[in-house]
Amino acid sequence: MTDDAxxxxxxxxxxxxxxxxxxxxxxxxxLDAPMLARARLSGARTALDVGCxxxxxxxxxxxxxxxxxxxxxxxxxLAQARARDPQGRYELAKAEALPxxxxxxxxxxxxxxxxxxxxxxxxxxxxxxxxxxxxxxxVANLNPFTTAGGWVEDAQGNRQMQVRDYLSTRADRVGxxxxxxxxxxxxxxxxxxxxxxxxxxLVHFDEPAPHGGDPDRARRYHDCPYFHLMEWxxx
Numbered sequence: 001m002t003d004d005a006x007x008x009x010x011x012x013x014x015x016x017x018x019x020x021x022x023x024x025x026x027x028x029x030x031l032d033a034p035m036l037a038r039a040r041l042s043g044a045r046t047a048l049d050v051g052c053x054x055x056x057x058x059x060x061x062x063x064x065x066x067x068x069x070x071x072x073x074x075x076x077x078l079a080q081a082r083a084r085d086p087q088g089r090y091e092l093a094k095a096e097a098l099p100x101x102x103x104x105x106x107x108x109x110x111x112x113x114x115x116x117x118x119x120x121x122x123x124x125x126x127x128x129x130x131x132x133x134x135x136x137x138x139v140a141n142l143n144p145f146t147t148a149g150g151w152v153e154d155a156q157g158n159r160q161m162q163v164r165d166y167l168s169t170r171a172d173r174v175g176x177x178x179x180x181x182x183x184x185x186x187x188x189x190x191x192x193x194x195x196x197x198x199x200x201x202l203v204h205f206d207e208p209a210p211h212g213g214d215p216d217r218a219r220r221y222h223d224c225p226y227f228h229l230m231e232w233x234x235x
Contacts, residue, residue: 012080048127052070114184114191116184144185
């Protein structure tokens, strides 16, 4: 767990500074509201945030009355989570080997973490394993066309999303504001097959629209929805 091949340990301080207390634009103005709404509707009293980082969403769940634990493989991020939430439960662990008994949580959350995980089959199997029967797996992820491409500008100044090699799974090193990490691109069917292989049942899917914040940024995320939200049930 101390191996930093994916760059997260070296990027922890920059990530903490970039997120602040309230998170970046995508979290504040696109994902937080629908993620919390689905968490409330789940009726769960216990939750596990897989890849909790600095603990921001765990604190939000606890504010909703949900007893939330968090795991992350990055010691620098967990130290910040513990400092901000001394009463919280945060453990150094990987998604592929969760240190919890079967059927421990009514809600498991993967909030923009699947793109960081090399072995998603093991990780999703572990998330399903620790769910109670009837429990919910709530996932926010990047839409694969965004991990397969990016914005380009033509000679007339028109911006378009350009996608390349969509069907190939690959790891790409990405960077912004001092953060240098590895993200995984996978086509959508790769994720769906991994969830279905665990016998999970899809009950909710959305591509949430931006609300509030900078109008130019909102327009960009509206023109090309970067994120999707899925909710799976363990029967």
